[in-house]
Amino acid sequence: MDKKKIVLGSVIVAFSMMLSSFGFYFWQMIYSPNFLVEQEAKPLLIHTGSVFKDVQNQMYDGRYVNDLVSFSFLSKMMDYDQLVKPGLYLIEPGMTNVQVIRLLRAGAQTEVNVTFNNARLLSDLPEKITRNLEMTEEQLARLILSDSVQQAYGFDSLSFIGMFVPNTYKMFWNIAPQDLLDRLKREYDRFWSAERLAKAAALGLSPKEVSSLAAIVQAETIKSDERPVVAGVYLNRLKRGYPLQADPTLVFAAQDFTIKRVLNKHKKLDSPYNTYMYQGLPPGPINMPSITSIDAVLNYSEHKYLYFCAKEDFSGYHNFATNLIDHNRNAEKYQRALNKAGLYK
Secondary structure, three states, X not given: OOHHHXXXXXXXXXXXXXXXXXXXXXXXXXXXXXXXXXXXXXXXXXXXXXXXXXXXXXXXXXXXXXXXXXXXXXXXXXXXXXXXXXXXXXXXXXXXHHHHHHHHHHOOOOOEEEEEOOOOOHHHHHHHHOOOOOOOHHHHHHXXXXXXXXXXXXXXOOOHHHHOOOEEEEEOOOOOHHHHHHHHHHHHHHHOOHHHXXXXXXXXXXXXXXXXXXXXXXXXXXXXXXXXXXXXXXHHHXXXXXXXXXXXXXHHHHOOOOOOOOOOOHHHOOOOOOOOOOOOOOOOOOOOOOHHHHHHXXXXXXXXXXXXXXXXXXXXXXXXXXXXXXXXXXXXXXXXXXXXXXXXX
C-alpha cells in the first residue's frame, strides 16, 4: 500500500478521533452537571462591583464548580464575563454550566427574608434590618438618622420609627439603602389601609398618633389579649383630658431601660415624654409598635376603666379600676409584692 495513503488515512483517523473527543467534551461542557456534585444547594453571593475574575475565584474557593475551565470558557462564549450582576443566587446540585450562566447573566436572584420586630430606638434598626443584606449598618444608619431623609418621607426624628412596620419582607440581598427605605415606606402606606385610616379618624387620631399610643400599650403589657383593654384605658383618659400617666414614657424620658420600678423622682423629669407632667400623647413612639399593638388601639375595648396596675402575682396581667380609690388599693398590693421581691428600683 502507498505510504502516503497510509499516512493520510492515519491523519484522518486521528483528526476524526480528535473531533469526536472535542465534540464529546463540548457536549459535556453544555449538558453535564458541573456544580455542587454530591453537595447541597447553597447561595452564591456576588458583591456589588465584582468582575468575572471575582466570580471565578468564588466558584473555585467555595467549591461550587467541578470544572472551572469549562465554566469559564462557556461564560466567555455566552458573554457572561462582560455581564456580571451582583446579587444572591441559589446554586442547585447538578446544575450545568449553561443553567448557571443563564441564571447569573439574567440576574435571577433568590430573595432573602428581612425581619425586624423589636426596637426601642431608631438607632437600633440598622443592625436588625441589615442582618441578611449586603449593605452595612453604617450605610443604612446614615440615611435613617438623617433629618433631611426623615422629612422627605413625611416624618421627623421623633416619629420616624413609626414608619417601620415590623414584619418579614422579601427583598433582594443587594438592595440599595435608599431603595430599601422606599420599599418600607410603600409597606407603611399599604399597611395604613382605608379601613385602618377610618378607624384612626374615628378616634380623632392620625396614624402617627396611633403609633405613639400603640408603643405605650406595647410597653405596658406583653399580653396581646390585654392590649385592647389597656388601649381603652388610655383612650378614656385622652377623651377626658386626663394625663396619660404612663410609666413606660418615664423610662423612655430617663433613657434608662434598666429601670424596673418607676419612682416619684422619675415623675419630675422635665421631658415631653413625661406623661405625668404633660397632657396628651408624647411627640413620638417610645418603641417600634407591632402590628398587634397598633390594631389593639384601632380595635380597643370599650369600658369605663381609667386606671390599671400590674397584678401582684407578676403574671404580666393587670388589675383595672374605674376610680382612684380602687386603683390605689391595687397599687398597694403591687408595691408590697415588689418590696417582698426586693425590687426597689
